Amino acid sequence: MVYFFTNLLGTFLLDEHLRIVEELLFKSVQDYLKKETAEKKLWKTNPSMKPLPLEKLPQVLALFRDQKYFTSFYQKNLELTRQALRDSVSEDQLIIQAIANISEIDKVINLLCKRLREWYGWYLPELSEATINNEQFLSLVMEKKKEELLKDLSLKETMGAELDTIHVEEMLSLAQETLHFYSLRKKHEGYLQKVMQKYCPNLLELAGVTIGAKLIELGRSLKHLALLPSSTIQLLGAEKALFRHIKTGSRPPKYGVILGHQLVQKAARDEKGKAARMLADKLSLCCRLDYFKGEFKAKEYRKELEEKIK
Amino acid sequence: MVYFFTNLLGTFLLDEHLRIVEELLFKSVQDYLKKETAEKKLWKTNPSMKPLPLEKLPQVLALFRDQKYFTSFYQKNLELTRQALRDSVSEDQLIIQAIANISEIDKVINLLCKRLREWYGWYLPELSEATINNEQFLSLVMEKKKEELLKDLSLKETMGAELDTIHVEEMLSLAQETLHFYSLRKKHEGYLQKVMQKYCPNLLELAGVTIGAKLIELGRSLKHLALLPSSTIQLLGAEKALFRHIKTGSRPPKYGVILGHQLVQKAARDEKGKAARMLADKLSLCCRLDYFKGEFKAKEYRKELEEKIK
Numbered sequence: 001m002v003y004f005f006t007n008l009l010g011t012f013l014l015d016e017h018l019r020i021v022e023e024l025l026f027k028s029v030q031d032y033l034k035k036e037t038a039e040k041k042l043w044k045t046n047p048s049m050k051p052l053p054l055e056k057l058p059q060v061l062a063l064f065r066d067q068k069y070f071t072s073f074y075q076k077n078l079e080l081t082r083q084a085l086r087d088s089v090s091e092d093q094l095i096i097q098a099i100a101n102i103s104e105i106d107k108v109i110n111l112l113c114k115r116l117r118e119w120y121g122w123y124l125p126e127l128s129e130a131t132i133n134n135e136q137f138l139s140l141v142m143e144k145k146k147e148e149l150l151k152d153l154s155l156k157e158t159m160g161a162e163l164d165t166i167h168v169e170e171m172l173s174l175a176q177e178t179l180h181f182y183s184l185r186k187k188h189e190g191y192l193q194k195v196m197q198k199y200c201p202n203l204l205e206l207a208g209v210t211i212g213a214k215l216i217e218l219g220r221s222l223k224h225l226a227l228l229p230s231s232t233i234q235l236l237g238a239e240k241a242l243f244r245h246i247k248t249g250s251r252p253p254k255y256g257v258i259l260g261h262q263l264v265q266k267a268a269r270d271e272k273g274k275a276a277r278m279l280a281d282k283l284s285l286c287c288r289l290d291y292f293k294g295e296f297k298a299k300e301y302r303k304e305l306e307e308k309i310k
Numbered sequence: 311m312v313y314f315f316t317n318l319l320g321t322f323l324l325d326e327h328l329r330i331v332e333e334l335l336f337k338s339v340q341d342y343l344k345k346e347t348a349e350k351k352l353w354k355t356n357p358s359m360k361p362l363p364l365e366k367l368p369q370v371l372a373l374f375r376d377q378k379y380f381t382s383f384y385q386k387n388l389e390l391t392r393q394a395l396r397d398s399v400s401e402d403q404l405i406i407q408a409i410a411n412i413s414e415i416d417k418v419i420n421l422l423c424k425r426l427r428e429w430y431g432w433y434l435p436e437l438s439e440a441t442i443n444n445e446q447f448l449s450l451v452m453e454k455k456k457e458e459l460l461k462d463l464s465l466k467e468t469m470g471a472e473l474d475t476i477h478v479e480e481m482l483s484l485a486q487e488t489l490h491f492y493s494l495r496k497k498h499e500g501y502l503q504k505v506m507q508k509y510c511p512n513l514l515e516l517a518g519v520t521i522g523a524k525l526i527e528l529g530r531s532l533k534h535l536a537l538l539p540s541s542t543i544q545l546l547g548a549e550k551a552l553f554r555h556i557k558t559g560s561r562p563p564k565y566g567v568i569l570g571h572q573l574v575q576k577a578a579r580d581e582k583g584k585a586a587r588m589l590a591d592k593l594s595l596c597c598r599l600d601y602f603k604g605e606f607k608a609k610e611y612r613k614e615l616e617e618k619i620k
Contacts, residue, residue: 082467082469085469085470085471086469086470086471086472087471089432089470089471089473093432094432094473094477097425097428097429097432098480100425101422101425101429101484104421104422104425107421108418108421108422111414111417111418112411112414112418115407115410115411115414118407119407119408119411122399122403122404122407157392159392159395159396160395160396160399161395161396161397161399162396163399163404166501166504166505167404167505169501170408170497170498170501173494173497173498174411174494177490177491177494180487180490181487184483184484184487187480187483188480188483191476191479191480194476195476195477
């Protein structure tokens, strides 16, 4: 009667007194992960061997309490952890980081534009009033001179001060750096598009880059998102309003981040809730298709929704 | 008996019945601001004229209530306001904007570095732990490849994942944009140096660029700063702690933004309060010298302080 037993170090053949009679040591963690091959090899020479019964396990484990095994256990364990950590980095994490950085960039752009509007206001206050869009404001500041801007605004004079070039140049440097952030934002979006095209084409097609990535961020991973009911997907990003509703009985939220979706935006005011529900339904299906590597159906879904929501 | 009377529109000569007999209309606001020249011109032909006595003013003002003056009053007033607004933009405002933007930039850099450290952590977590300085971290990320960095850290393997270039590139773009902000910060500092060299050389010499500009920001202008007692200058930037002290009787603050000054930093722990007080004293003198266009004494002050604080 012989038993076999496998741990991190290798596969061991034990006799009836539970002494090691043969061993196949693993060279790397890879071997451990494919332990079946080692076990099969052992089985070829010992076709009568059986797996170790559970009640005898404590006795065998005691064998490995020997100090000589300590370093190899430690190293193998470390390597295994490292491997596990490495494997845990999936597209999810990268998508989450990129979309989180897009939010960060939006914050930064707002902060800097506010400052520039105030600063530039000493020079040409009329421009800030006339240009609400931040990106447009920045380009105008960068590209045109005061005289041209005054002409564009059909003004003869400005309320602002005459400033030397040295002062204006500082504002221009700030405007330029801030404009760079718009390019970085676009670059990140392009990157997300590429990554999601492979990783979750259905979600990408139906939700779009930003909303799709935000859903993954809020759901923490595509897997988790695929397991969520569609009603939860509908409300992702509206947690504050949802818990306020539960606590105080205020009106429940109708939508979270999908509020920004074209289909919800286009819907009539009293149909928005319905549109959000239908969209969340299909988004949930998309997540499942993507996670379980199903076919590409998002285009059909989109058509279906577009017909229903009019 | 003739009187003369001047308002926004011009200088007027009035007879004893307070009728206008002669007028010198102003062409622009500039003329009004130099009204003495017009009055002198009138006086040459009418050497007997006297300024209008106060009790007769209501009668004369009634003359100008005529509708025909309305538009010119409106225009002249507008121009005068515009002029006043323009003149109100002094170096103070520009310094305040630049130093406020430096604070903003610091915030932005922190925000983006935090994000990059997290993001890059999926790829090479060991670097972030080993490099505390943000600027150094960014340069390393930009300049060196994973293999070189591992060698520098004397590591064989990383806990991070193997990532394709497409993923790493996004992190590099972020690092690059963030590094740009360090250059912008330095540019702003150089600009402040130049502006303050002319505007407040004493303050600049004794306080340094950043602290000097922050004092102007907190004092709202050099003029206001010059009028503050030195004890207030000592505590500028510690308003929160000061009011907590007044309200709750907690320990009073010893210093505000001047805490960062070399002289206070170098002082022994139980001498910091004293050093801050002496420094604030001299800073207050510097502000007054600068505001009233006095001589350059900051270097002497610095020497004096350096000898006293040891």
